[in-house]
Structure formats: structure tokens, C-alpha cells
Amino acid sequence: MSTPALRVENVSKMYRLGEVGTGSLSHDLNRAWARLRGRPDPYALVGAVNDRASEGTRDFVWALRDINFEVGQGDIVGIIGRNGAGKSTLLKLLSRVTAPTEGSIYINGRIASLLEVGTGFHPDLTGRENIFLNGAILGMSKQEIRSRFDEIVEFSGCAKYIDTPVKRYSSGMHVRLAFAVAAHLETDILIVDEVLAVGDAEFQQKCLGKMKDLSTKGHRTVLFVSHNMAAVRQLCPRSILMNQGTVVNSGETNAIIEQYMTLGSTAARIVTWPKEQAPGSEGVSLRGIYVKNHLGQTEGALGSDEDILVEVDYELDAPRGDLRVGISLFNSEGTLILISSDYEAGGSGAIRPEGRHSSTVRIPGHMLLDGKYTVGVGIETPRIQDFVSGETCAFEIDEMVHDGWGPKHAVRMPGVIHPSLEWTASQASE
Amino acid sequence: MTETDKIATGLPATQADVQWTRVIQPQRGLFSVPLAEIWAYRDLLLLLVRRDFVALYKQTVLGPIWFVIQPVMMTIVFTIVFGNIANISTDGVPHTVFYLAGITMWTFFADAFTKTSETFIINANIFGKVYFPRVIVPLSVVLSGLLKFAVQFTILVGFVAYFAATTEIVRPNWAVLLLPVLLLMMGTLGLSLGMIISALTTKYRDLRFLMQFGVQLLMYATPVIYPVSSLPEAYRVYILANPITPIVETFRYAFVGRGDFDPMHLAYSGGVILALLILATVIFNQVEKNFMDTV
Numbered sequence: 001m002s003t004p005a006l007r008v009e010n011v012s013k014m015y016r017l018g019e020v021g022t023g024s025l026s027h028d029l030n031r032a033w034a035r036l037r038g039r040p041d042p043y044a045l046v047g048a049v050n051d052r053a054s055e056g057t058r059d060f061v062w063a064l065r066d067i068n069f070e071v072g073q074g075d076i077v078g079i080i081g082r083n084g085a086g087k088s089t090l091l092k093l094l095s096r097v098t099a100p101t102e103g104s105i106y107i108n109g110r111i112a113s114l115l116e117v118g119t120g121f122h123p124d125l126t127g128r129e130n131i132f133l134n135g136a137i138l139g140m141s142k143q144e145i146r147s148r149f150d151e152i153v154e155f156s157g158c159a160k161y162i163d164t165p166v167k168r169y170s171s172g173m174h175v176r177l178a179f180a181v182a183a184h185l186e187t188d189i190l191i192v193d194e195v196l197a198v199g200d201a202e203f204q205q206k207c208l209g210k211m212k213d214l215s216t217k218g219h220r221t222v223l224f225v226s227h228n229m230a231a232v233r234q235l236c237p238r239s240i241l242m243n244q245g246t247v248v249n250s251g252e253t254n255a256i257i258e259q260y261m262t263l264g265s266t267a268a269r270i271v272t273w274p275k276e277q278a279p280g281s282e283g284v285s286l287r288g289i290y291v292k293n294h295l296g297q298t299e300g301a302l303g304s305d306e307d308i309l310v311e312v313d314y315e316l317d318a319p320r321g322d323l324r325v326g327i328s329l330f331n332s333e334g335t336l337i338l339i340s341s342d343y344e345a346g347g348s349g350a351i352r353p354e355g356r357h358s359s360t361v362r363i364p365g366h367m368l369l370d371g372k373y374t375v376g377v378g379i380e381t382p383r384i385q386d387f388v389s390g391e392t393c394a395f396e397i398d399e400m401v402h403d404g405w406g407p408k409h410a411v412r413m414p415g416v417i418h419p420s421l422e423w424t425a426s427q428a429s430e
Numbered sequence: 431m432t433e434t435d436k437i438a439t440g441l442p443a444t445q446a447d448v449q450w451t452r453v454i455q456p457q458r459g460l461f462s463v464p465l466a467e468i469w470a471y472r473d474l475l476l477l478l479v480r481r482d483f484v485a486l487y488k489q490t491v492l493g494p495i496w497f498v499i500q501p502v503m504m505t506i507v508f509t510i511v512f513g514n515i516a517n518i519s520t521d522g523v524p525h526t527v528f529y530l531a532g533i534t535m536w537t538f539f540a541d542a543f544t545k546t547s548e549t550f551i552i553n554a555n556i557f558g559k560v561y562f563p564r565v566i567v568p569l570s571v572v573l574s575g576l577l578k579f580a581v582q583f584t585i586l587v588g589f590v591a592y593f594a595a596t597t598e599i600v601r602p603n604w605a606v607l608l609l610p611v612l613l614l615m616m617g618t619l620g621l622s623l624g625m626i627i628s629a630l631t632t633k634y635r636d637l638r639f640l641m642q643f644g645v646q647l648l649m650y651a652t653p654v655i656y657p658v659s660s661l662p663e664a665y666r667v668y669i670l671a672n673p674i675t676p677i678v679e680t681f682r683y684a685f686v687g688r689g690d691f692d693p694m695h696l697a698y699s700g701g702v703i704l705a706l707l708i709l710a711t712v713i714f715n716q717v718e719k720n721f722m723d724t725v
Binding site (some may be wrong): 007015016092093094095096097098100101102103104105106107108109110112113120122124125129131132136137138139140141142146165235 | 449451453454455456470471473474476477478481485488489556557558559560561562602653719720721722723
């Protein structure tokens with residue numbers, strides 16, 4: 001039995017919404033008064049569940065609510081969830097950047113976080129000086145850093161520039177150096193949040209490899225938060241799925257990722273919103289996503305040989321030009337299969353009048369593998385503003401192909417897509 | 431979900447069978463100071479001091495000489511404005527050395543105070559990413575200030591030596607031995623006030639505006655450009671109520687030979703500083719854990 005490295009018990013975290021202004025002083029005084037009398041925080045009672053889409057009617061929100069889990073020593077655990085699910089808040093609590101509102105966290109051993117690499121790098125100091133400073137900020141002693149200095153420099157691949165101020169570094173070198181310092185930390189538990197968003201593919205693989213090494217050889221515990229499902233799958237045998245500030249499920253990574261991909265979607269391939277709750281901003285609101293078969297039906301099986309229609313239904317409160325409605329298609333492993341936008345319809349620069357609109361894209365048959373898919377919808381003015389992003393609808397393509405005799409089961413193919421390609425076969429002439 | 435998920439172990443573990451090295455809970459004791467932790471991070475403290483120093487000189491031509499230029503220029507201006515134009519008494523002490531002594535001690539306090547008061551806002555970026563005892567940063571600020579003081583102090587010693595040799599009035603005496611005590615008091619005072627302000631500014635930025643001119647006003651409430659002995663009786667009690675007054679006066683008495691040196695005044699000052707230090711610890715502890723949510 002492995003001993004636990006970390007236990008989180010009934011942890012909740014409340015945030016105050018809106019601006020801190022003149023009202024905050026009177027709230028503080030009320031709270032202090034309540035505490036003096038031994039009463040609970042009067043504002044803690046009114047916290048609402050954290051749901052970004054619906055406008056909060058309350059001033060306080062629970063970013064985390066009754067989180068419980070335990071991680072054993074030497075495990076690598078992935079934490080996944082949509083934006084706003086509470087992942088980063090949880091990591092902040094674990095790394096003691098901020099304290100929980102309720103509950104306790106038990107930690108066995110030294111803990112260090114890699115919430116954002118390069119924390120505390122001073123642009124005017126050289127790489128060498130920053131290694132020491134950054135290491136010390138992360139909790140290493142001078143002695144420890146000195147003994148690992150060569151290793152760190154070698155891992156970063158910045159040996160040539162080690163006596164140059166880091167402000168002259170490229171952003172890639174910056175990240176390499178920073179990750180190198182953190183990866184050589186003498187800690188028992190390492191918290192990693194989205195460090196792989198930067199750096200080239202080769203370095204990303206190096207980082208993943210290093211983290212895996214830390215766990216298997218160094219017997220360290222790693223908590224890894226990422227939106228990169230491929231990285232989570234590669235690194236973490238087990239994962240925790242979070243949604244709206246709670247732990248939805250935990251367990252074997254593949255199953256968790258599959259659940260994540262279909263999170264919040266129903267079996268019917270329709271997602272709609274009433275006007276008041278519709279996601280969106282600035283008078284652009286998403287009213288519905290429909291995944292239809294080639295006959296326009298949203299029920300029944302989708303065959304892998306049929307065209308699939310994705311209809312995005314939205315509403316404009318005022319005329320708008322230069323709008324794009326886009327979709328992104330993910331498979332159940334979280335791999336992005338394709339993105340596309342209604343720019344391809346032509347004339348997207350034209351003003352779209354006030355009122356209801358819909359954009360429909362046809363995904364041809366004989367292209368996707370059977371399996372579960374999630375389609376994400378976004379509405380934006382390119383490079384200027386996102387009005388809607390990350391709203392999803394899930395659907396499943398059955399193992400069916402239709403031939404002249406009716407539907408029949410097909411054999412599941414390996415790979416990501418399975419398009420029908422043109423082949424020629426000929427016998428070589430002698 | 432109320433039941434604890436056994437993510438990795440898959441086995442039930444009870445509280446009793448594990449020795450946890452750390453427990454994170456909503457509140458910490460008001461008076462607790464994580465001394466052991468501060469000690470563990472001592473290397474960080476020294477590196478931050480070093481950073482403050484090294485980074486300051488990068489890309490400057492004169493480097494550390496700037497530390498000297500500032501008090502010397504101030505002394506020259508004070509000598510002209512307050513000494514020669516306004517003709518404020520300096521107790522018979524040569525203007526230059528009188529002002530320089532006051533400025534040297536005052537700058538140490540003012541720097542410690544203003545820089546500490548910005549602790550949370552300036553370092554929000556680092557504090558938001560990684561944990562270390564927050565008090566390390568204000569401590570490093572005061573230590574850097576002490577180094578700066580050392581540089582400026584050598585200039586003062588030079589002036590004192592010159593005037594001691596050429597005049598009858600400037601006479602350093604045994605009280606110079608009190609210097610470490612004076613510095614400790616001044617540093618602690620700057621640290622405490624700065625920590626109180628920094629803790630409050632995380633939420634109420636109003637205090638930043640107050641700080642900008644508050645420190646300047648405070649200088650006039652401290653005998654930097656005038657001696658306590660020249661004060662009208664009616665004002666004297668107010669100026670003496672300022673805990674900085676006895677420190678500056680003692681410092682001047684020790685090195686220049688003139689000043690209001692009274693152990694009781696110094697003891698009063700020490701009492702106020704101790705009270706402020708306790709208050710600062712309480713407020714800082716309150717804010718430290720959650721300031722990231724409001725800053």
C-alpha cells in the first residue's frame with residue numbers, strides 16, 4: 001500500500017464577485033462584528049454555485065465546494081475540467097498561495113508549485129543569478145541549487161547564455177531555463193499547471209519525460225493540470241474531473257477524459273438556451289446547437305457514412321458585421337479533429353441584421369470514425385473579440401454503414417479519422 | 431460528492447495511520463510568527479537583498495555612488511534653504527553635518543517604511559504563483575536599506591571626523607555604541623508601519639495616496655531639519671510623542687555631540703515600536719493568507 005502524500009478534506013473556497021469599493025469596508029465591519037459574537041460569516045451563506053454562463057445574482061461565489069480526494073506517494077494525477085471548473089483555485093490552495101474558506105488539506109512532505117514558470121525571474125539579472133533566485137523562491141537552499149546547477153543548465157540547453165541577462169533571452173529560452181530550475185527541485189509533491197503551453201514540441205516531450213521520471217524514479221508525486229488531453233493521457237494513469245467547483249469523478253484517465261468530453265451534454269443531440277440564460281456577450285447570444293443527420297433529424301443513429309449537419313442558432317440584439325461562427329470537433333480522447341468557420345460560406349464581412357440567425361456546416365460522411373464526439377461552438381470577430389466560446393454539444397457516430405441493403409455494422413478502424421480515399425490498383429506492366 | 435475518493439491508494443486510510451507534515455487550514459493564529467520557516471528560507475532572504483542591490487546598478491554608470499549623491503544633494507539644499515535662508519537653528523552645530531546626520535537616519539526609516547508598504551502590491555505577481563513566508567520580502571527590504579545606510583553612514587563619518595578636527599562643537603561620544611540599538615529600533619519601526627500599510631493596501635488602495643505625502647509630512651514632525659532644543663515649549667510634547675524623535679536625537683547626540691539624549695524618551699520609543707510590531711504581526715497574519723483574492 002502506498003502511503004498518501006496528500007489528502008483534501010471538505011475544502012471550499014469562496015470568492016467575492018465584483019469590485020472592491022466603498023461597500024467592502026462595511027462588509028468587513030459586519031464580518032468582524034459577526035466573528036466577535038461567534039457567529040458564522042454572514043456573507044458565506046449566500047454563495048451560489050459557480051456557473052459562468054448564468055449571470056450571478058449573488059455577490060459571492062463558491063469557486064470550490066466540498067472537494068475531497070487523496071493522492072498516494074509517487075502517483076501522477078491529472079486534473080481536468082473546463083475553464084472555471086476550479087482547477088486553478090485548487091492548485092492555489094494546495095500551493096498555499098491562498099487559503100481555503102473551509103476544510104483542511106493534509107500534506108506529507110515538501111510541496112512546490114509550477115503554476116507559471118519563471119516566477120520571480122528578474123529581467124536584469126543573468127541566467128546564473130536567476131537560477132539561484134528562482135530556486136530560492138521555490139524553496140531550495142543555496143547549497144541545493146549549487147549541487148544541481150550544472151544539471152539545471154544542461155537540461156535547459158542555455159549554457160551559452162548563462163551569463164547574459166534574461167531580458168535578452170527568447171521566450172523559449174526563458175521557459176526552458178525556468179522549467180529546468182523547477183524540475184530539479186527537491187520536493188516530494190510537484191504541482192504543474194499548463195507549463196507546456198509554451199516551448200516547442202521537442203522541449204514539451206522533454207518536460208513530460210522529466211515529470212514521468214520524477215514520479216517513477218524519484219518517487220515524487222505530481223499533480224498535473226492541463227487542457228492538453230494528449231499530455232494528460234501520456235503522463236497520468238489517473239485523473240480527477242472537476243466541474244463547477246466540485247469533483248465530478250476520478251479514476252482511470254481514459255474513462256475520465258471520455259466523461260469530460262461529454263460533460264454537460266445530453267443524449268439528444270440538441271443544446272438550447274432560453275434568452276435569459278443564453279451564453280454570449282455584447283448583444284450576441286448563442287441560442288442552440290443542433291447536430292443533425294443528413295435528413296435534418298436530431299434523433300436516431302448517426303452513421304459513419306452519412307453527412308452530419310451542425311447547426312448553430314444565435315441571436316443578435318443589434319446588427320453586426322465581420323462575425324464568424326466557428327466549430328471545433330473533438331473526439332472522445334480530446335483530440336481536436338478539425339476547426340471550421342462560416343467564413344467559408346462567403347460574405348461574412350457583411351452586416352448581419354438584428355434577430356435570429358443560424359449557420360450550418362456539413363461534415364461529410366465517410367470521414368469520421370465511429371465513436372463519441374464533442375462539437376465546440378464559438379462566435380467571434382476575429383482577433384478582436386470572442387462573444388461565445390467553449391459551448392459544446394456531444395454526439396455519437398454509430399458503427400453503422402448504409403449500403404443498398406440497409407444499415408449494417410462496420411468494423412471499428414484504428415486511427416483518428418477514416419475518410420474514404422481514392423485508390424488505384426494496377427498491375428505493373430513488364 | 432461527500433465521500434473521500436481514494437484516487438491512488440484505492441484503500442481506506444484513516445487519519446491516525448499517517449503522519450502529515452503540514453496541514454493547511456482556513457485561519458492561522460493571530461500572533462504566530464513562522465520563525466522556523468523564515469529560517470528555512472534564509473537563503474531567499476539574502477538572495478533578495480542581493481537582487482535589490484545588483485539589479486539597481488545594472489545599466490547605470492555611477493552604480494553605488496548614487497547612494498551617496500542623494501543625501502549629499504539633500505544636505506546641500508537643506509543647508510541653503512533651512513540653514514541660510516530660513517535661518518533655522520541647528521544648535522550651534524555646523525549646518526552640513528547637522529543635516530547630514532538627520533537625513534542619513536531619516537532616509538533609513540523612510541526607505542524601510544515606503545518600500546515595505548508596497549510589499550503586496552509590487553510582488554502580487556510572485557505571491558500569486560508560489561508560496562514562501564511573505565514576511566521575507568519586507569525583511570529583505572529593510573536589510574537592503576541597512577546596506578544603503580552603511581554606505582551613507584561612511585560619508586557621515588567622514589564629515590564628522592572633519593568637523594571634529596576643525597571645530598570645538600562636534601564631539602562624538604560614548605553614545606555611538608548605541609548605534610546598533612538605534613538601527614534595530616528604526617528598522618523595526620519602518621518594518622512594522624510598512625507591514626501595516628501594505629496589509630491594508632491590498633484591499634484599500636486609498637492608503638497609497640496617503641503614503642505618498644504622509645512620509646514627507648512625517649519628516650517635518652521629526653527633528654531632521656531642526657533640533658528639539660529649539661522647539662517652543664508648547665510644541666515640544668507633540669514632537670517628543672513621535673517615536674522617531676528620540677532615535678534621531680540620540681543618533682545626533684552620539685555623532686555630532688548635540689541633541690536631546692534621554693534614556694526615558696528612548697524607552698518610550700521602544701515601547702511604541704514593540705506595540706506597533708505586535709499590531710503589524712496580527713494584521714499581516716490576517717491578510718497574508720487571502721490577500722491574493724483581493725489585491
